[in-house]
Amino acid sequence: MKKKIKGSTGNCEQCGNYVYDEDYECYTCEVNLDEDEMARFLSDSYTDCPYYRPGDEYLIVRKQM
Template sequence: MKKKKTSTNCECCGNYVYDDDYGYYVCEMDLDEDEMRLFIQGEFKSCPYFQYGDEYRIVRHQM
């Protein structure tokens, strides 16, 4: 029986950024060993570091 891959919120997170040196997206937070394993496996469901990546939040605040 094949395990179903669960989705994460990383794609919407402000800490999930593209790294030009590596050529792929990485998490900017300092994850511990267990958190990193879950992140790499795509099973990091309830990340304590999640911040909604709303790049327009600063602009709306300045208005």
């Protein structure tokens, strides 16, 4: 189940899972949440997303230097 994020709060915009979906013509989170996780997310009880992944594509290159 893909989750649409319209008014994203927090750091979703810097997350690697937050990508533009051409079918929906908006940004979506690619993490597949189960039913309990989706309920927690929609009730705003997530303070920090456990699936956050830095969207910095140069992160790997910096570690190699």
